[in-house]
Amino acid sequence: MSAPLTLDPFYLIVDTAHWVARLVPLGVKLVQLRAKNLPEAELRRQIRRARETCAAHRCRLVVNDHWRLAIEEGCDLVHLGQEDLAAADRGAIARAGVKLGLSTHDERELATALEAEPDYVALGPIWPTILKAMAWAPQTPDRLALWRAAIGPLPLVAIGGVTVERLPEVFAQGADSAAVVTDITRHADPEARTREWIAATETWRREPD
Template structure:
């Protein structure tokens, strides 16, 4: 499986509507606090927008709802992985991405046979408080040796100036959140990311 090198992460279908038509081919919808009815509506809208734009949609955490709403890719953190029914996810034909931060989590993730593994934070990040220090580029190289053919996603503190080092270290895809959503011109920043990751596409 090949992932697009530019991996956008947003918290609403409105962001997907705004940015995916610019040429985004891989997007994660990560919504934390929302009731089920509203979540289903967001998933449905996001799924339709991604289908129109030939973009792969990945749903964060809510794997049961993702299956029920016909979504075909979910991303789980380690805590969510422990509570998830992997056999049900696989039986539904849903692909799986997993977060890792240390060797123990990587071992757990590999045992689940994921479709990609994410490593972070690569650089300091303002997205959320992390108990892990920045992993750095050497950890990307180490992780790539350990995961082999499984696509490796780098996340945390990434910006266009850091793209080259991340891919040269062995990442297959770079996940971006606040560098775009907090940018003064998210559309222009998205276009910059698409352009600069083009050589690894």
């Protein structure tokens, strides 16, 4: 059995390769490209641009949802929601050597995720989020401790309403990484806020596998 994946404690999520090119050079080491509702040719172009930026700056790229394109474009990680997991070819993902991250929102989804033997698990929303409408109430940081006990050595990602100021709470409850979208992309100065995140997570940073 391979050693557990090591994730950077700062997990940036953006929706275009432009954001990747804008923020990764500042020192981001883990970024997810969450591109929605694009034609396949444009999705592929976005993934390629993001991958090139990440390769130049020693940053890990996670592709959201589009596992086939992640395999074809030689990406390292893919992140799937529960519905996407049901339709995905997990064998193909594993054979390609692509690491798999899964979203969870309740105990049933956690059980489903663990059956799929992922490389990391995400729990959210920890706090209310303005990113999208959610069917689940905020989990609160305390729930992270329950997930931490349930998943053993797998990396645990906290997502939903996480800000720089809230980082101590999620790490204290067992999260290995904190995912962020709007606290950076809707900030008046995304570059300055990104630097704040990098500085604030330095204490928990380890070298990746």
